Amino acid sequence: MKLIAISGSLRKGSLNTALLQAAIQELPEGVSVSLESFADIPVYNEDIDGEDKPDAVVRLKEAVASADGLLIATPEYNYALPGGLKNALDWLSRPAFKSVLAHKPAAIMSASKGPTGGARAQGQLKLVLAAVLAEAYPAPEFIVPQAQQVFTEDGVLTDDNVKTRLHRFVNEYIAWVEARFK
Numbered sequence: 001m002k003l004i005a006i007s008g009s010l011r012k013g014s015l016n017t018a019l020l021q022a023a024i025q026e027l028p029e030g031v032s033v034s035l036e037s038f039a040d041i042p043v044y045n046e047d048i049d050g051e052d053k054p055d056a057v058v059r060l061k062e063a064v065a066s067a068d069g070l071l072i073a074t075p076e077y078n079y080a081l082p083g084g085l086k087n088a089l090d091w092l093s094r095p096a097f098k099s100v101l102a103h104k105p106a107a108i109m110s111a112s113k114g115p116t117g118g119a120r121a122q123g124q125l126k127l128v129l130a131a132v133l134a135e136a137y138p139a140p141e142f143i144v145p146q147a148q149q150v151f152t153e154d155g156v157l158t159d160d161n162v163k164t165r166l167h168r169f170v171n172e173y174i175a176w177v178e179a180r181f182k
């Protein structure tokens with residue numbers, strides 16, 4: 001099985017990228033993951049979403065098309081999902097209902113420095129995924145509140161409790177993908 005992982009944060013010391021890396025460590029054998037970025041994707045403009053799309057868009061679309069599923073870890077910005085992630089999803093979402101995201105199983109996580117762990121951003125992300133007919137893994141939200149307390153400065157997850165929850169979450173997601181989509 002092949003997954004792609006997308007962090008909603010481009011920040012070098014991102015807690016969400018660290019969460020993705022920690023999740024990748026917990027995946028069962030036989031699952032490969034490539035970490036993709038939306039850093040080079042321009043702001044969505046339908047005028048340039050024709051035959052000749054920006055290279056970064058083409059690359060991300062191809063990566064999603066060839067993947068069996070998505071892992072997304074996102075921060076919450078001002079109670080919402082970050083603009084960069086939404087923008088990338090908008091690019092990926094065309095043609096409507098027949099895009100590379102349609103029927104793609106997606107596991108969502110969020111890490112935040114605040115006490116709500118990015119739960120509000122997850123609610124919005126699920127709405128966007130529903131709009132593009134992607135399949136959000138219907139588990140309770142995987143959130144990491146006060147994430148700066150469970151990762152080291154170098155992004156290493158040190159909290160055994162979070163590690164155990166993460167292990168269960170990603171392995172149950174893989175079992176769900178295998179049962180429903182393979």
Ligand code: FNR
Binds near residue numbers: 015077
């Ligand atoms: C935040 N942060 C934040 N946290 C939260 O729980 N709810 C929120 O609404 C916001 N809003 C917000 C807006 C903006 C513009 C920034 C930069 C930050 C704090 C956020 O949780 C924290 O910065 C995380 O560390 C961001 O994720 P990464 O970059 O570490 O992955």
